[in-house]
Amino acid sequence: MSLSSQSSADELLKAQQKLISEYDRLKSCNLSLDMSRGKPAAAQLDLSNGILTLQLDSYINCEGNDVRNYGILTGIKECRHLFAELLGIKEDNIIIGGNSSLNLIYDSIARYFMFGKLGSTPWSKLDKVKVLCPVPGYDRHFAICEEFGFEMINIPMDNNGPDMDMVEKLVKEDDSIKIMLCVPLYSNPNGVCYSDEVVERLAKMETAAEDFTIIWDNAYGIHHVYSETKLANIFELAAKYGNEDRILYFFSTSKITFPGSGVALIASGDKAIAEIKRRFGIMTIGYNKINQIRTYSFFKTPGGMMEHMKKLGAMLREKFDVVLNKLDEEFDDNDLLTWTKPGGGYFISVDTLPGCAKETVRLAKECGLILTEAGATYPYKKDPNDSNIRIAPSYPTVEELKKAIEVFCICVKLAAVNKLLKEK
Numbered sequence: 569m570s571l572s573s574q575s576s577a578d579e580l581l582k583a584q585q586k587l588i589s590e591y592d593r594l595k596s597c598n599l600s601l602d603m604s605r606g607k608p609a610a611a612q613l614d615l616s617n618g619i620l621t622l623q624l625d626s627y628i629n630c631e632g633n634d635v636r637n638y639g640i641l642t643g644i645k646e647c648r649h650l651f652a653e654l655l656g657i658k659e660d661n662i663i664i665g666g667n668s669s670l671n672l673i674y675d676s677i678a679r680y681f682m683f684g685k686l687g688s689t690p691w692s693k694l695d696k697v698k699v700l701c702p703v704p705g706y707d708r709h710f711a712i713c714e715e716f717g718f719e720m721i722n723i724p725m726d727n728n729g730p731d732m733d734m735v736e737k738l739v740k741e742d743d744s745i746k747i748m749l750c751v752p753l754y755s756n757p758n759g760v761c762y763s764d765e766v767v768e769r770l771a772k773m774e775t776a777a778e779d780f781t782i783i784w785d786n787a788y789g790i791h792h793v794y795s796e797t798k799l800a801n802i803f804e805l806a807a808k809y810g811n812e813d814r815i816l817y818f819f820s821t822s823k824i825t826f827p828g829s830g831v832a833l834i835a836s837g838d839k840a841i842a843e844i845k846r847r848f849g850i851m852t853i854g855y856n857k858i859n860q861i862r863t864y865s866f867f868k869t870p871g872g873m874m875e876h877m878k879k880l881g882a883m884l885r886e887k888f889d890v891v892l893n894k895l896d897e898e899f900d901d902n903d904l905l906t907w908t909k910p911g912g913g914y915f916i917s918v919d920t921l922p923g924c925a926k927e928t929v930r931l932a933k934e935c936g937l938i939l940t941e942a943g944a945t946y947p948y949k950k951d952p953n954d955s956n957i958r959i960a961p962s963y964p965t966v967e968e969l970k971k972a973i974e975v976f977c978i979c980v981k982l983a984a985v986n987k988l989l990k991e992k
Contacts (some may be wrong), residue, residue, distance in 0.1 A: 571981065572902040573921060576990045580985050587982045591935065592977055602973040606914035607963040615879055616825040619866045627886030628793040633858035641848055647860040651833055654870040655789065655819060656801045662835045663844065666855045669832040673783060674712050676816055676834065679847050680779070681716055683915070686813065686839055688779035691746060700738065700748040702730040704917060704956045709749045709785070720947035729762035732769045743776035747783060753799045754788040755783055757958035758917035759910020764800040767972035771805035784817045788913040790877050791823065793884045795911040812837025821863060823914065824877065831863050839907050852907035859882055887961040890918055898977040904984045916959040924983040925954045931979040937972050
Protein backbone atom coordinates (compact mmCIF):
# COMPACT_ATOMS: atom_id res chain seq x y z
CA MET A 569 0.00 0.00 0.00
CA SER A 570 1.72 3.16 -1.24
CA LEU A 571 0.65 6.05 0.97
CA SER A 572 1.96 9.47 1.92
CA SER A 573 0.77 12.78 3.29
CA GLN A 574 0.37 13.87 -0.35
CA SER A 575 -2.02 11.05 -1.31
CA SER A 576 -5.34 12.09 -2.84
CA ALA A 577 -8.65 11.81 -0.99
CA ASP A 578 -9.64 8.82 -3.18
CA GLU A 579 -6.38 7.06 -2.42
CA LEU A 580 -6.78 7.74 1.29
CA LEU A 581 -10.36 6.45 1.33
CA LYS A 582 -9.36 3.20 -0.37
CA ALA A 583 -6.47 2.82 2.04
CA GLN A 584 -8.72 3.55 5.02
CA GLN A 585 -11.14 0.77 4.07
CA LYS A 586 -8.32 -1.73 3.71
CA LEU A 587 -6.66 -0.64 6.96
CA ILE A 588 -9.91 -0.85 8.94
CA SER A 589 -10.46 -4.38 7.65
CA GLU A 590 -6.93 -5.41 8.66
CA TYR A 591 -7.25 -3.65 12.01
CA ASP A 592 -10.53 -5.42 12.79
CA ARG A 593 -8.96 -8.77 11.89
CA LEU A 594 -6.09 -8.20 14.31
CA LYS A 595 -8.45 -6.91 16.97
CA SER A 596 -10.48 -10.12 16.77
CA CYS A 597 -7.35 -12.12 17.65
CA ASN A 598 -7.61 -10.97 21.30
CA LEU A 599 -3.91 -10.21 21.46
CA SER A 600 -2.03 -9.36 24.65
CA LEU A 601 1.28 -7.72 23.71
CA ASP A 602 3.50 -5.27 25.58
CA MET A 603 6.18 -2.93 24.22
CA SER A 604 5.70 -0.27 26.91
CA ARG A 605 8.91 -0.48 28.94
CA GLY A 606 12.51 -1.58 28.50
CA LYS A 607 12.31 -4.72 30.60
CA PRO A 608 14.78 -7.55 29.97
CA ALA A 609 13.21 -10.72 28.61
CA ALA A 610 13.35 -13.96 30.57
CA ALA A 611 16.07 -15.30 28.25
CA GLN A 612 18.24 -12.27 29.05
CA LEU A 613 17.74 -12.77 32.77
CA ASP A 614 18.66 -16.44 32.43
CA LEU A 615 22.19 -15.41 31.40
CA SER A 616 22.76 -14.15 34.96
CA ASN A 617 21.30 -17.09 36.88
CA GLY A 618 24.82 -18.13 37.83
CA ILE A 619 24.88 -15.29 40.35
CA LEU A 620 22.09 -17.04 42.27
CA THR A 621 23.92 -20.35 42.55
CA LEU A 622 27.42 -18.94 42.94
CA GLN A 623 29.30 -20.64 45.78
CA LEU A 624 31.59 -18.16 47.52
CA ASP A 625 34.77 -19.49 49.12
CA SER A 626 34.54 -16.81 51.78
CA TYR A 627 32.43 -13.84 52.83
CA ILE A 628 35.56 -11.94 53.83
CA ASN A 629 36.46 -9.38 51.21
CA CYS A 630 39.92 -8.25 50.12
CA GLU A 631 40.11 -5.70 52.97
CA GLY A 632 39.28 -8.31 55.63
CA ASN A 633 35.66 -7.23 56.15
CA ASP A 634 32.81 -9.70 56.60
CA VAL A 635 30.31 -8.66 53.94
CA ARG A 636 27.46 -10.26 55.88
CA ASN A 637 27.78 -7.69 58.63
CA TYR A 638 27.24 -3.95 59.08
CA GLY A 639 29.56 -1.37 57.60
CA ILE A 640 31.46 -0.59 54.39
CA LEU A 641 29.36 2.47 53.65
CA THR A 642 30.83 3.12 50.20
CA GLY A 643 30.60 -0.49 49.01
CA ILE A 644 33.19 -3.26 48.92
CA LYS A 645 36.53 -2.38 47.36
CA GLU A 646 36.36 -5.18 44.79
CA CYS A 647 33.12 -3.84 43.35
CA ARG A 648 34.29 -0.22 43.32
CA HIS A 649 37.51 -1.28 41.60
CA LEU A 650 35.59 -3.25 38.96
CA PHE A 651 33.43 -0.26 38.03
CA ALA A 652 36.34 2.17 38.26
CA GLU A 653 38.20 0.18 35.61
CA LEU A 654 35.08 -0.39 33.51
CA LEU A 655 34.00 3.26 33.43
CA GLY A 656 37.25 5.16 33.88
CA ILE A 657 36.33 6.71 37.24
CA LYS A 658 38.51 7.05 40.31
CA GLU A 659 37.77 4.22 42.73
CA ASP A 660 37.67 6.57 45.74
CA ASN A 661 35.05 8.70 44.02
CA ILE A 662 32.55 5.86 43.69
CA ILE A 663 29.84 4.80 46.14
CA ILE A 664 28.04 1.50 45.49
CA GLY A 665 24.36 1.69 46.36
CA GLY A 666 21.42 -0.66 46.09
CA ASN A 667 19.86 -2.04 42.93
CA SER A 668 18.52 1.21 41.47
CA SER A 669 20.38 4.14 39.94
CA LEU A 670 17.01 5.90 39.67
CA ASN A 671 16.75 5.68 43.46
CA LEU A 672 20.21 7.24 43.79
CA ILE A 673 19.20 10.04 41.41
CA TYR A 674 16.05 10.74 43.40
CA ASP A 675 17.98 10.76 46.67
CA SER A 676 20.64 13.08 45.25
CA ILE A 677 18.07 15.63 44.13
CA ALA A 678 16.27 15.31 47.47
CA ARG A 679 19.52 15.99 49.39
CA TYR A 680 20.20 19.19 47.47
CA PHE A 681 16.55 20.15 47.82
CA MET A 682 16.70 19.77 51.61
CA PHE A 683 20.31 20.66 52.46
CA GLY A 684 21.86 22.39 49.46
CA LYS A 685 25.06 21.48 47.66
CA LEU A 686 28.48 22.32 49.10
CA GLY A 687 27.17 25.20 51.21
CA SER A 688 24.74 26.65 48.65
CA THR A 689 21.16 27.51 49.52
CA PRO A 690 18.86 24.45 49.68
CA TRP A 691 16.72 24.33 46.55
CA SER A 692 13.58 24.12 48.68
CA LYS A 693 14.23 27.66 49.89
CA LEU A 694 14.47 29.15 46.38
CA ASP A 695 11.59 30.79 44.55
CA LYS A 696 12.24 28.70 41.46
CA VAL A 697 14.44 25.81 40.34
CA LYS A 698 14.80 25.07 36.64
CA VAL A 699 15.99 21.93 34.91
CA LEU A 700 17.34 21.52 31.37
CA CYS A 701 15.77 18.49 29.72
CA PRO A 702 17.12 17.18 26.40
CA VAL A 703 14.10 15.90 24.46
CA PRO A 704 12.82 13.43 23.73
CA GLY A 705 14.02 12.00 27.03
CA TYR A 706 13.50 9.62 29.93
CA ASP A 707 10.03 9.86 31.46
CA ARG A 708 11.14 8.85 34.96
CA HIS A 709 13.68 11.69 35.09
CA PHE A 710 10.89 14.10 34.25
CA ALA A 711 8.59 12.57 36.87
CA ILE A 712 11.19 13.18 39.61
CA CYS A 713 11.59 16.83 38.62
CA GLU A 714 7.85 17.34 38.42
CA GLU A 715 7.41 15.86 41.90
CA PHE A 716 9.82 18.44 43.34
CA GLY A 717 8.01 21.24 41.55
CA PHE A 718 10.92 22.16 39.27
CA GLU A 719 10.36 24.02 36.02
CA MET A 720 11.54 21.91 33.10
CA ILE A 721 12.94 23.45 29.91
CA ASN A 722 13.01 21.46 26.67
CA ILE A 723 16.42 21.27 24.98
CA PRO A 724 16.32 19.93 21.40
CA MET A 725 18.84 17.28 20.36
CA ASP A 726 20.53 16.29 17.13
CA ASN A 727 22.77 13.34 16.35
CA ASN A 728 25.60 14.82 18.45
CA GLY A 729 23.56 15.45 21.59
CA PRO A 730 21.77 18.48 23.08
CA ASP A 731 21.82 21.92 21.45
CA MET A 732 24.89 23.25 23.24
CA ASP A 733 24.53 26.83 21.99
CA MET A 734 21.16 26.94 23.73
CA VAL A 735 22.44 25.16 26.85
CA GLU A 736 25.48 27.42 27.27
CA LYS A 737 23.42 30.58 26.86
CA LEU A 738 20.79 29.50 29.38
CA VAL A 739 23.13 28.31 32.14
CA LYS A 740 25.34 31.39 31.82
CA GLU A 741 22.44 33.82 32.19
CA ASP A 742 20.10 32.14 34.68
CA ASP A 743 21.24 31.12 38.17
CA SER A 744 17.92 29.37 38.85
CA ILE A 745 18.97 26.60 36.43
CA LYS A 746 20.35 23.99 38.80
CA ILE A 747 20.16 20.70 36.90
CA MET A 748 20.72 19.27 33.47
CA LEU A 749 19.51 15.74 32.78
CA CYS A 750 21.74 13.64 30.51
CA VAL A 751 21.59 10.07 29.23
CA PRO A 752 24.78 10.48 27.21
CA LEU A 753 25.15 7.13 25.45
CA TYR A 754 22.31 5.53 23.45
CA SER A 755 19.97 8.05 25.04
CA ASN A 756 16.46 7.06 26.03
CA PRO A 757 14.57 6.94 23.68
CA ASN A 758 16.30 8.08 20.48
CA GLY A 759 19.69 6.39 20.89
CA VAL A 760 21.79 9.55 20.54
CA CYS A 761 25.44 9.32 21.60
CA TYR A 762 26.94 12.58 22.84
CA SER A 763 29.91 13.65 20.74
CA ASP A 764 33.30 14.39 22.31
CA GLU A 765 32.74 18.09 21.62
CA VAL A 766 29.38 18.10 23.42
CA VAL A 767 30.83 16.31 26.45
CA GLU A 768 33.70 18.80 26.69
CA ARG A 769 31.40 21.78 26.33
CA LEU A 770 29.24 20.43 29.16
CA ALA A 771 32.34 19.94 31.30
CA LYS A 772 33.77 23.41 30.78
CA MET A 773 30.78 25.74 30.30
CA GLU A 774 30.34 28.77 32.50
CA THR A 775 27.28 28.62 34.76
CA ALA A 776 25.56 31.34 36.74
CA ALA A 777 24.64 28.87 39.48
CA GLU A 778 27.57 27.73 41.63
CA ASP A 779 25.63 24.58 42.50
CA PHE A 780 24.71 23.68 38.91
CA THR A 781 24.66 19.88 38.60
CA ILE A 782 24.71 17.53 35.63
CA ILE A 783 22.82 14.28 36.21
CA TRP A 784 25.04 12.01 34.08
CA ASP A 785 22.85 8.90 33.88
CA ASN A 786 25.05 6.53 31.88
CA ALA A 787 22.39 3.82 31.99
CA TYR A 788 23.40 2.24 28.67
CA GLY A 789 27.13 2.81 28.92
CA ILE A 790 28.03 -0.75 27.85
CA HIS A 791 24.79 -1.73 26.07
CA HIS A 792 26.21 -2.02 22.56
CA VAL A 793 23.90 -3.71 20.05
CA TYR A 794 25.14 -2.98 16.52
CA SER A 795 28.31 -1.03 17.13
CA GLU A 796 30.43 0.12 20.05
CA THR A 797 30.53 3.87 20.57
CA LYS A 798 33.06 5.20 23.04
CA LEU A 799 31.84 8.04 25.23
CA ALA A 800 34.29 10.77 26.19
CA ASN A 801 35.24 10.64 29.89
CA ILE A 802 33.42 13.59 31.41
CA PHE A 803 35.46 13.49 34.64
CA GLU A 804 38.75 13.75 32.78
CA LEU A 805 37.41 16.69 30.78
CA ALA A 806 35.86 18.38 33.82
CA ALA A 807 39.17 18.09 35.67
CA LYS A 808 40.79 20.30 33.02
CA TYR A 809 38.43 23.11 34.02
CA GLY A 810 38.06 22.41 37.75
CA ASN A 811 34.43 21.31 37.43
CA GLU A 812 34.45 17.68 38.62
CA ASP A 813 31.95 18.44 41.39
CA ARG A 814 29.47 19.55 38.74
CA ILE A 815 29.00 15.91 37.72
CA LEU A 816 26.82 13.34 39.43
CA TYR A 817 27.51 10.12 37.54
CA PHE A 818 25.13 7.13 37.75
CA PHE A 819 25.36 3.57 36.47
CA SER A 820 23.78 0.23 37.36
CA THR A 821 23.65 -3.43 36.45
CA SER A 822 19.84 -3.43 36.39
CA LYS A 823 19.74 -4.31 32.68
CA ILE A 824 22.97 -6.30 32.90
CA THR A 825 21.99 -8.85 35.56
CA PHE A 826 18.65 -8.51 37.40
CA PRO A 827 16.59 -5.28 37.53
CA GLY A 828 15.35 -5.99 41.04
CA SER A 829 18.68 -7.01 42.51
CA GLY A 830 21.54 -5.48 40.58
CA VAL A 831 23.97 -2.93 41.97
CA ALA A 832 24.06 0.80 41.23
CA LEU A 833 26.66 3.49 41.78
CA ILE A 834 27.03 7.21 42.17
CA ALA A 835 30.29 9.06 41.49
CA SER A 836 31.34 12.70 41.66
CA GLY A 837 34.26 15.03 42.30
CA ASP A 838 36.24 14.96 45.55
CA LYS A 839 34.25 17.63 47.42
CA ALA A 840 30.84 16.51 46.25
CA ILE A 841 31.48 12.82 46.96
CA ALA A 842 32.80 13.63 50.44
CA GLU A 843 29.58 15.51 51.18
CA ILE A 844 27.50 12.64 49.83
CA LYS A 845 29.38 10.19 52.05
CA ARG A 846 28.55 12.29 55.12
CA ARG A 847 24.86 12.25 54.20
CA PHE A 848 24.94 8.53 53.41
CA GLY A 849 26.48 7.90 56.83
CA ILE A 850 23.29 9.19 58.43
CA MET A 851 20.91 7.56 55.97
CA THR A 852 22.34 4.02 55.99
CA ILE A 853 24.99 1.79 57.52
CA GLY A 854 25.63 0.18 54.17
CA TYR A 855 23.90 -1.38 51.19
CA ASN A 856 23.67 -5.08 50.30
CA LYS A 857 27.31 -6.16 50.30
CA ILE A 858 26.52 -9.84 49.75
CA ASN A 859 24.94 -8.82 46.45
CA GLN A 860 28.00 -6.71 45.68
CA ILE A 861 30.46 -9.54 46.26
CA ARG A 862 28.32 -11.94 44.23
CA THR A 863 28.20 -9.43 41.36
CA TYR A 864 31.96 -8.97 41.51
CA SER A 865 32.63 -12.72 41.73
CA PHE A 866 30.36 -13.38 38.73
CA PHE A 867 32.18 -10.91 36.44
CA LYS A 868 35.59 -10.47 38.12
CA THR A 869 36.90 -8.06 35.46
CA PRO A 870 35.60 -5.47 32.99
CA GLY A 871 36.43 -8.01 30.29
CA GLY A 872 34.18 -10.56 31.95
CA MET A 873 31.36 -8.05 32.02
CA MET A 874 31.85 -7.11 28.37
CA GLU A 875 31.75 -10.78 27.32
CA HIS A 876 28.42 -11.05 29.13
CA MET A 877 27.19 -7.91 27.32
CA LYS A 878 28.05 -9.43 23.93
CA LYS A 879 25.52 -12.20 24.65
CA LEU A 880 22.92 -9.66 25.73
CA GLY A 881 23.66 -7.53 22.69
CA ALA A 882 23.09 -10.47 20.35
CA MET A 883 19.68 -11.10 21.91
CA LEU A 884 18.69 -7.46 21.57
CA ARG A 885 20.06 -7.24 18.03
CA GLU A 886 17.69 -9.97 16.87
CA LYS A 887 14.75 -8.03 18.28
CA PHE A 888 15.91 -4.65 17.00
CA ASP A 889 16.23 -6.26 13.55
CA VAL A 890 12.60 -7.42 13.70
CA VAL A 891 11.39 -3.89 14.43
CA LEU A 892 13.72 -1.97 12.12
CA ASN A 893 13.24 -4.32 9.16
CA LYS A 894 9.47 -4.05 9.48
CA LEU A 895 9.60 -0.26 9.70
CA ASP A 896 11.81 -0.19 6.59
CA GLU A 897 9.35 -2.45 4.79
CA GLU A 898 6.27 -0.43 5.70
CA PHE A 899 7.49 3.18 5.77
CA ASP A 900 10.72 3.51 3.81
CA ASP A 901 8.84 4.76 0.71
CA ASN A 902 6.57 7.25 2.49
CA ASP A 903 6.54 10.04 5.07
CA LEU A 904 4.01 8.63 7.54
CA LEU A 905 6.70 7.65 10.03
CA THR A 906 10.34 8.45 10.77
CA TRP A 907 12.50 6.52 13.21
CA THR A 908 15.95 6.17 14.71
CA LYS A 909 18.41 3.35 14.08
CA PRO A 910 20.40 3.27 17.33
CA GLY A 911 23.72 1.51 17.68
CA GLY A 912 22.82 0.29 21.17
CA GLY A 913 20.67 0.87 24.22
CA TYR A 914 17.14 -0.41 24.70
CA PHE A 915 14.78 1.71 22.60
CA ILE A 916 13.76 2.80 19.13
CA SER A 917 12.24 6.26 18.87
CA VAL A 918 9.62 6.90 16.18
CA ASP A 919 7.79 10.02 15.05
CA THR A 920 4.37 9.82 13.45
CA LEU A 921 2.81 12.61 11.44
CA PRO A 922 2.13 15.54 13.80
CA GLY A 923 -1.02 14.96 15.82
CA CYS A 924 -1.05 11.18 15.42
CA ALA A 925 0.93 9.72 18.34
CA LYS A 926 -1.89 9.63 20.89
CA GLU A 927 -4.30 8.15 18.39
CA THR A 928 -1.74 5.51 17.36
CA VAL A 929 -1.26 4.48 21.00
CA ARG A 930 -5.04 4.40 21.56
CA LEU A 931 -5.66 2.24 18.50
CA ALA A 932 -2.86 -0.11 19.53
CA LYS A 933 -4.28 -0.51 23.03
CA GLU A 934 -7.72 -1.40 21.68
CA CYS A 935 -6.03 -4.00 19.49
CA GLY A 936 -4.20 -5.58 22.45
CA LEU A 937 -0.80 -3.86 22.18
CA ILE A 938 0.43 -1.72 25.08
CA LEU A 939 2.86 1.04 24.16
CA THR A 940 4.54 3.75 26.22
CA GLU A 941 2.07 6.58 26.71
CA ALA A 942 2.27 9.20 23.96
CA GLY A 943 3.91 12.33 25.33
CA ALA A 944 5.84 10.43 28.01
CA THR A 945 9.17 11.32 26.40
CA TYR A 946 8.61 15.03 27.08
CA PRO A 947 8.35 17.00 30.36
CA TYR A 948 4.83 17.16 31.75
CA LYS A 949 3.89 14.53 29.10
CA LYS A 950 3.43 17.35 26.61
CA ASP A 951 4.88 16.48 23.23
CA PRO A 952 4.42 19.75 21.30
CA ASN A 953 3.89 17.84 18.04
CA ASP A 954 2.06 14.81 19.43
CA SER A 955 4.34 12.65 17.30
CA ASN A 956 6.96 10.82 19.39
CA ILE A 957 6.49 7.23 20.55
CA ARG A 958 9.09 5.08 22.32
CA ILE A 959 9.26 1.46 21.19
CA ALA A 960 10.73 -1.02 23.67
CA PRO A 961 11.52 -4.30 21.83
CA SER A 962 13.32 -6.16 24.62
CA TYR A 963 10.55 -7.84 26.62
CA PRO A 964 8.41 -9.76 24.09
CA THR A 965 9.61 -12.98 22.50
CA VAL A 966 10.67 -12.69 18.86
CA GLU A 967 7.36 -14.17 17.69
CA GLU A 968 5.37 -11.83 19.92
CA LEU A 969 7.44 -8.92 18.68
CA LYS A 970 6.68 -9.75 15.05
CA LYS A 971 2.97 -9.61 15.80
CA ALA A 972 3.36 -6.47 17.93
CA ILE A 973 5.18 -4.51 15.23
CA GLU A 974 2.60 -5.64 12.67
CA VAL A 975 -0.14 -4.19 14.84
CA PHE A 976 1.89 -1.04 15.42
CA CYS A 977 2.37 -0.38 11.71
CA ILE A 978 -1.34 -0.79 10.97
CA CYS A 979 -2.19 1.63 13.79
CA VAL A 980 0.33 4.23 12.58
CA LYS A 981 -1.13 4.11 9.07
CA LEU A 982 -4.75 4.16 10.21
CA ALA A 983 -4.17 7.13 12.53
CA ALA A 984 -2.37 8.98 9.74
CA VAL A 985 -5.03 8.26 7.10
CA ASN A 986 -7.87 9.30 9.42
CA LYS A 987 -6.10 12.58 10.17
CA LEU A 988 -5.27 13.31 6.54
CA LEU A 989 -8.87 12.66 5.46
CA LYS A 990 -10.14 15.11 8.08
CA GLU A 991 -7.83 17.73 6.63
CA LYS A 992 -8.90 17.19 3.01
